Amino acid sequence: MGALWHPFASMGLVDGHEFVIERGEGSCVYDTAGNRYVDATASLWLTNVGYGRTEIADAVADQMRHLHAYHVFADFATRPAMDLADRIASLAPDPGSKVFLASGGSDAIDTALKLARRYFDEIGQPQRTYFVVRDWAYHGMHASGTSLAGMEPNRARHGPLVEGIVKIPWDSIEALEAVVDEIGGDRIAGLFCEPVIGAGGVRPAPPGYLEKARRIVGDAGALFVADEVITGFGRVGEWFASTRFDLEPDLITFAKGVTSGYAPLGGVVVAPRVAEPFWQPGSDVMWRHGYTYSGHTAACVAGLVNLDIIEREHLVARALDLEIVLEDALDSLRAHPVVTEIRAGTGVLGGVQIDPELVSEDQGVTGRAALAARDAGVITRAIGGGGLQVSPPLVVTEAEIDEIVAGLRTGLDAVA
Numbered sequence: 001m002g003a004l005w006h007p008f009a010s011m012g013l014v015d016g017h018e019f020v021i022e023r024g025e026g027s028c029v030y031d032t033a034g035n036r037y038v039d040a041t042a043s044l045w046l047t048n049v050g051y052g053r054t055e056i057a058d059a060v061a062d063q064m065r066h067l068h069a070y071h072v073f074a075d076f077a078t079r080p081a082m083d084l085a086d087r088i089a090s091l092a093p094d095p096g097s098k099v100f101l102a103s104g105g106s107d108a109i110d111t112a113l114k115l116a117r118r119y120f121d122e123i124g125q126p127q128r129t130y131f132v133v134r135d136w137a138y139h140g141m142h143a144s145g146t147s148l149a150g151m152e153p154n155r156a157r158h159g160p161l162v163e164g165i166v167k168i169p170w171d172s173i174e175a176l177e178a179v180v181d182e183i184g185g186d187r188i189a190g191l192f193c194e195p196v197i198g199a200g201g202v203r204p205a206p207p208g209y210l211e212k213a214r215r216i217v218g219d220a221g222a223l224f225v226a227d228e229v230i231t232g233f234g235r236v237g238e239w240f241a242s243t244r245f246d247l248e249p250d251l252i253t254f255a256k257g258v259t260s261g262y263a264p265l266g267g268v269v270v271a272p273r274v275a276e277p278f279w280q281p282g283s284d285v286m287w288r289h290g291y292t293y294s295g296h297t298a299a300c301v302a303g304l305v306n307l308d309i310i311e312r313e314h315l316v317a318r319a320l321d322l323e324i325v326l327e328d329a330l331d332s333l334r335a336h337p338v339v340t341e342i343r344a345g346t347g348v349l350g351g352v353q354i355d356p357e358l359v360s361e362d363q364g365v366t367g368r369a370a371l372a373a374r375d376a377g378v379i380t381r382a383i384g385g386g387g388l389q390v391s392p393p394l395v396v397t398e399a400e401i402d403e404i405v406a407g408l409r410t411g412l413d414a415v416a
């Protein structure tokens with residue numbers, strides 16, 4: 001028996017049967033027996049630059065040797081934290097944005113939810129406390145993110161959580177309009193919105209949805225929060241999906257690809273109009289928020305070098321090219337007898353939907369398909385609604401994409 005309690009795991013089944021990964025290179029990882037796997041998940045959608053980047057490891061080690069970490073509370077700062085914030089702002093839809101740093105996506109969501117309410121309190125609209133969220137949404141697992149969960153099982157059985165969360169169908173503009181009418185636009189603080197729903201099944205929004213949703217939220221005077229924890233830093237062929245869809249969000253939550261996971265880091269990009277009341281020259285307005293590891297020095301160095309690599313190797317443009325290659329490759333699974341839908345075509349993201357009837361009869365079917373794919377040398381995983389996740393590193397080759405499709409087919413055959 002081991003002591004490690006795995007997230008989202010039935011420990012009674014996992015204990016003693018762990019799948020132990022030992023090393024990685026490019027788009028592949030290797031287990032302790034030396035078996036090679038093409039990682040169609042980039043771990044949890046994070047390894048944008050791929051595995052084995054010694055350049056990041058060396059820079060982090062060097063930073064750790066002279067200062068591993070110092071906080072950035074009050075007037076304290078470190079050069080890497082300042083530089084990373086400036087760099088992220090320069091890539092954001094509005095380069096005048098401010099950047100609040102944290103340790104991951106759940107921190108980012110917690111920060112965004114609190115900032116939205118704190119902002120409206122600051123500008124004299126404290127009645128704006130409601131948040132709208134879409135079915136299938138995944139916004140992390142802190143209390144805020146759990147409260148915002150679009151997938152009910154992720155929220156249920158934790159007692160009272162954050163109040164004032166209203167859930168709507170993920171793809172309906174009419175539902176968003178109705179909820180604004182019902183609650184009253186002047187009581188809504190914001191909409192949390194993944195430009196492409198990730199863990200909930202890889203669901204790109206219907207054409208025009210995001211732009212219309214953004215307009216409705218803006219007309220109500222509420223904040224549009226783009227959760228780009230998955231879609232940020234190149235995965236959808238732009239630095240941010242918000243740029244691709246011209247969303248001009250008020251807040252962008254990010255994590256994962258900002259460091260490609262070489263160190264835990266996340267945060268929130270805050271548009272100038274939202275930051276403004278807190279940044280008035282000479283004003284003593286303070287936001288009482290922040291984490292010990294906000295702007296963790298070595299993690300920020302990992303972020304800076306990771307962004308250097310994304311830029312130098314043109315991985316954002318590469319993701320846009322791969323979007324077509326991946327969609328075409330996955331299309332060959334459309335005719336498989338257990339597949340009902342292929343969702344792809346927005347960046348290096350794909351969802352292979354197993355027949356929902358089969359999934360409702362047998363909840364374990366997607367997990368078994370993923371295991372069979374793994375035995376065939378391809379790592380995928382079950383996502384919301386019974387799909388299989390496809391989100392390899394942005395350095396994945398076309399030959400590896402073919403391997404991914406072959407592995408997925410083996411997995412699907414195993415449950416046909």
Ligand code: PLP
Pocket residue numbers: 044104105106107109138139140141194198199227228229230255256266
């Ligand atoms: N938001 C989205 C869209 C995510 O996909 C995730 C994690 O997968 C999170 C937030 C939470 O991020 P973390 O697991 O780093 O806390």
